[in-house]
Amino acid sequence: MKQTWINEAFNGELPEDFHGGVKWQSPSNIALVKYWGKKEGQLPQNPSVSFTLQNCRTETSVFFEKSDRFGLTFRFDGKPNEAFQQKIERFLMDHLDCLPFLNQLDLHIQSHNTFPHSSGIASSASSMSALVLCLLDIERMAKGQDKVDLTKASFLARLASGSACRSVFPKVALWGATEDLKGSSDEYAVTFYDELAPVFQSYHDSILIVSDAQKEVSSRAGHALMDVNPYAASRYAVARNDTKEILDVLHTGDLERFVQITESEAMQLHALMMCSKPSFTLIQPNTLRIIQNIREFRMETDIPVSFTLDAGPNVHVLYPDQDAEIVERFIMDELERYCHGGHWIADQIGMGPSQMN
Numbered sequence: 001m002k003q004t005w006i007n008e009a010f011n012g013e014l015p016e017d018f019h020g021g022v023k024w025q026s027p028s029n030i031a032l033v034k035y036w037g038k039k040e041g042q043l044p045q046n047p048s049v050s051f052t053l054q055n056c057r058t059e060t061s062v063f064f065e066k067s068d069r070f071g072l073t074f075r076f077d078g079k080p081n082e083a084f085q086q087k088i089e090r091f092l093m094d095h096l097d098c099l100p101f102l103n104q105l106d107l108h109i110q111s112h113n114t115f116p117h118s119s120g121i122a123s124s125a126s127s128m129s130a131l132v133l134c135l136l137d138i139e140r141m142a143k144g145q146d147k148v149d150l151t152k153a154s155f156l157a158r159l160a161s162g163s164a165c166r167s168v169f170p171k172v173a174l175w176g177a178t179e180d181l182k183g184s185s186d187e188y189a190v191t192f193y194d195e196l197a198p199v200f201q202s203y204h205d206s207i208l209i210v211s212d213a214q215k216e217v218s219s220r221a222g223h224a225l226m227d228v229n230p231y232a233a234s235r236y237a238v239a240r241n242d243t244k245e246i247l248d249v250l251h252t253g254d255l256e257r258f259v260q261i262t263e264s265e266a267m268q269l270h271a272l273m274m275c276s277k278p279s280f281t282l283i284q285p286n287t288l289r290i291i292q293n294i295r296e297f298r299m300e301t302d303i304p305v306s307f308t309l310d311a312g313p314n315v316h317v318l319y320p321d322q323d324a325e326i327v328e329r330f331i332m333d334e335l336e337r338y339c340h341g342g343h344w345i346a347d348q349i350g351m352g353p354s355q356m357n
């Protein structure tokens, strides 16, 4: 597939006066079936499935002008950010074969997250997908085409940050080749939002910020530890089965199974971390307090609220729109006390990236 995009990339001479600005917003996503463990070339060991979020987004502007060589400046929230600039430069240099026109451009990138920087929410999915969409938009202008190819955007976003490939599609995305979804691939994500049961079309995800501290172990290091995890082979088999099941659940709207799969996947992710060598733990006492409260609330009320976890201590509370009022009251009354500074973010399934003015 990569060769196709290399062949299709704009490779001509840009006009001397080629300049302008593009702006895209792209959201974060939350995995229901987790990607944890990868192969050479940032390819996943198992398929993963995620909801695309609505409110946790990155907004990125790229101003560009013709130059005799590639140049880049990067500002986050109006300030230069050396670490992020280097990450972007490395990514672009490694994949110039897919974006050769960059050799003729000076880029000035400005980026901003709609969620607080210190919320502990991983921003690489939203930021890398927003950046890639801006770059492909510039290429689109150079080629005189009318639309950005979202599959190519997903492919490039994956090379920047694995799970970012799932952020470019509306509502729900699957990344990883599986016989359970036609067209699926290890190289990019695909969406199947038109097959989503009505209850999931407006599903909620409230993100409870247990800690806003920087992660002790990066997800890069976490993925690497899966290479020597004694449970790796069985994890990948279970993840394949969970993928098959969640596809069915998302289609039928079976909330009882949705609760089971999402919570089991979250716990498996953290169990894998705990039995890695060296072992590490990202959940915190308040993560477990919240989990216990959610399970009790579900037992008492029969409301199908469930939780999932990212690679960190924060808890994503998942629930249908029809129960939003009562669940949000429960969060305020019972769970907010376990959040850092009482902080949580009300989010829900969203429509994916869009171009901004």
Ligand code: PMV
Pocket (backbone or CB within 6 Å): 030, 031, 033, 034, 035, 036, 048, 122, 124, 161, 162, 163, 164, 219, 220, 223, 269, 310, 311
């Ligand atoms: O995309 P990465 O390398 O940051 O890994 C993401 C890993 C998890 O967030 C834990 C799971 C997932 O599928 O998003």
